Amino acid sequence: DEATDPSTSEENWECIQRFCDQVNADTEGPLFALRLLAHKIQSPQEGEALHALTVLETCVNNCGDRFHSEMAKFRFLNELIKVLSPKYYGIWSSEKVKSRVTEVIFSWTVWFPQEVKIQDAYQMLKKQGIVKEDPKLPEDKILPPPSPRPQNSIFDTDEEKSKLLARLLGSSHPEDLQAANRLIQSVIKEEQEKSAQVSRRVNTINEVSENVKRMDELLENYRRHELSPADQETLQALFQRCEKLRPLLFRLASEAVADEEALAEILQANDKLSRALGQYRQVVASQ
Numbered sequence: 001d002e003a004t005d006p007s008t009s010e011e012n013w014e015c016i017q018r019f020c021d022q023v024n025a026d027t028e029g030p031l032f033a034l035r036l037l038a039h040k041i042q043s044p045q046e047g048e049a050l051h052a053l054t055v056l057e058t059c060v061n062n063c064g065d066r067f068h069s070e071m072a073k074f075r076f077l078n079e080l081i082k083v084l085s086p087k088y089y090g091i092w093s094s095e096k097v098k099s100r101v102t103e104v105i106f107s108w109t110v111w112f113p114q115e116v117k118i119q120d121a122y123q124m125l126k127k128q129g130i131v132k133e134d135p136k137l138p139e140d141k142i143l144p145p146p147s148p149r150p151q152n153s154i155f156d157t158d159e160e161k162s163k164l165l166a167r168l169l170g171s172s173h174p175e176d177l178q179a180a181n182r183l184i185q186s187v188i189k190e191e192q193e194k195s196a197q198v199s200r201r202v203n204t205i206n207e208v209s210e211n212v213k214r215m216d217e218l219l220e221n222y223r224r225h226e227l228s229p230a231d232q233e234t235l236q237a238l239f240q241r242c243e244k245l246r247p248l249l250f251r252l253a254s255e256a257v258a259d260e261e262a263l264a265e266i267l268q269a270n271d272k273l274s275r276a277l278g279q280y281r282q283v284v285a286s287q
Contacts, residue, residue: 006047038079072115
């Protein structure tokens with residue numbers, strides 16, 4: 001309550017640190033902390049909600065894997081989504097609070113790329129039009145990665161960028177800190193683009209598999225003359241959709257040239273698609 005007191009405009013860092021210490025000391029600390037923070041973030045008082053978001057971000061940076069594991073579950077992510085959704089609290093949550101919640105979830109998609117539920121939650125918000133574009137993080141907001149930082153970040157694989165970031169963050173000059181922030185944001189954008197590519201690839205390959213499986217079933221029934229008019233329309237629609245997926249697979253393959261494993265998955269999906277389209281032409285179109 002002290003750390004999120006809406007009557008104070010400044011953050012109470014002493015209370016926030018004590019809160020983090022308690023989270024780390026208690027076996028069930030992360031679970032209880034996130035329940036409390038969800039309640040505060042959903043507060044109709046803007047100040048209380050914004051303070052709670054600051055506490056949340058501080059916990060992410062200071063409370064380690066146990067906290068990250070609980071934070072990345074749909075149980076908590078859904079509570080954040082409610083703040084943005086017009087079906088729940090989005091109708092009266094302030095724009096400032098909604099903007100901060102969007103920033104928080106967006107930053108997690110970068111620093112926790114291995115947490116699929118976070119990625120799914122953010123993509124769902126974009127698909128539903130609740131988040132129309134990735135947020136532009138404030139220039140004066142330094143976003144060093146949480147500790148411990150996830151592997152496979154560009155800072156883990158690019159030694160020069162990692163050293164440059166460490167030097168800039170260690171500087172006391174404001175212009176160096178701003179340069180660090182710009183570097184972090186450029187990496188966020190780069191990793192977000194990579195994440196979007198992976199998401200497009202996974203979704204397309206899954207769609208190919210599902211469509212081909214369904215087409216095989218319908219074609220088998222067609223051969224037996226057991227296909228209803230409605231199913232015939234479905235089969236034709238699947239064929240048309242699969243034809244549109246082919247150029248998409250070629251585009252994904254060009255993006256994945258440097259990734260042998262991803263390229264193999266795409267080519268395998270293309271083989272399935274070509275076989276299904278060929279069978280359709282042989283069985284249906286020829287008649």
